[in-house]
Amino acid sequence: MSVSVLTTVRRLTAATAVAAAVVGAALPAAAAGRHSGRSHGVVYISDVRHDATGRGARSNGALNQQWVAVTNESRRAVNLNGWTLSDAAGHTFTFRHYSLGARATVRVHTGVGHDTRSDLFQDRRSQVWDRSDTARLRNDRGRLVDLVSWNRHRTTTHTGGHRH
Template identity: 30%
Template sequence: MNVSQRRIVMFGIALLVVFSGCAEVNDSIAPTESPASSVNGSFTETASTPEFNLSAASGTRVTVVEVIDGDTINIQYENGTVETVRLLGVDTPETAVTQTTPDEWQSVPTSADGRDWLASWGTQASAYTTDRLANEEIIIIFDPVSDRRGYYDRLLAYVYYSPSATTSFNMRLLENGYARHYESEFSRTKEYKKTAQQARDTATGVWGDNISSPEQTSAVSHPIDILTVHEDASGNEYDNLDDEYVLFKNTGTSRIQLNGWTISDKAGNLYSFPAGVIINPGESMTLYTGSGSNSDTELYWGKREPVWDNDGDTVIITNHDGETVTTYSY
């Protein structure tokens, strides 16, 4: 091989190396969606990775510009982009009777009564979401296992009230009986299934036991039952007082005015129900230890420290005459 031939061969090898390097660089570039401002100002919506942090502090701050129904909202990023978000892992009933699907709701009869019941709770779920999220700044988080988008190209996400929140709004819908667990692939499936089952077991919200026979009378002398006490809040209890709560239900057939009623523990902590609080037949109500805005189904004690003893306690509910209506020990 003469000098000219050797030069041609060397030039060819150099070209192969250059093109090979370029190919590797192009293959390593993953497509990303439009950047969105985050809580810490550095978040960009990209494909999820196994290292994804599901805490609210890692999410994206957005503003709710419209509540479509109980599980669907329109949000706006700080850059002005508007997206529709379907709350991941939950499904609230449709508000139109003709669009309800009783066969998807365990224990709800596939009858006219069942459809009417679901439509009623669909309306209540929409009102619940509107009351808490409309025009509010919230945090959205995407799941590392779930698809980023679902039907109709809607974003699938968890919604949190604030970066410090530890319980998602999705979970609140399940806990208070406004939604069922929606079967899909996401990392919190087991947790959501368990919570939905607890709501069914306690006949909370849409799972109430007076669907087809609201005229039936209560078999108990006192129509308020304590369903559960969640005394052990996750993480640091002092920083997560809204994860400590008491859930109770009106098991009678008449609505009850709770003016003058109290809830207390064996240590003497006493909560007095504010004026105007009413619990309807079959309705459940939650009293959270921490602070928040009261609603028809959620009350906040406003305490700065935990109330319910993790090692065992007694919940006592008294009426306006000071008579003990019910007690619950755990």
């Protein structure tokens, strides 16, 4: 083999090694964006109900019909303390002292109510989720875990999180 062929082979081998290292480093980083560093579970926005229209749209009952469901598909509970759920306008709900059980779902309602294991309340007196909006779920480090967008025609887009 000539010297130029050997040099080319070495360069290709080095480039392949660098590419493999970059891909290997990127995979854990992408996975970390979906989970809190404290668990191996998959937490995501599983459903949204944003319709609170009509005459009684500002009533507490109507506000509590607006909710975002957050699901934990893992076999372990996930501590959501410090996680946030926000809309496009910047209205933010922060999870406080809440652990989402294994294979469980919690609905975060807009209005006032008494928190339970399956229902949390933002205690707001006006709508949060609009007919065209985006719900963002971030972990306690501020990393985007999941994002769901919709418009008045009910088109839904999911980013992050596992889907069925």
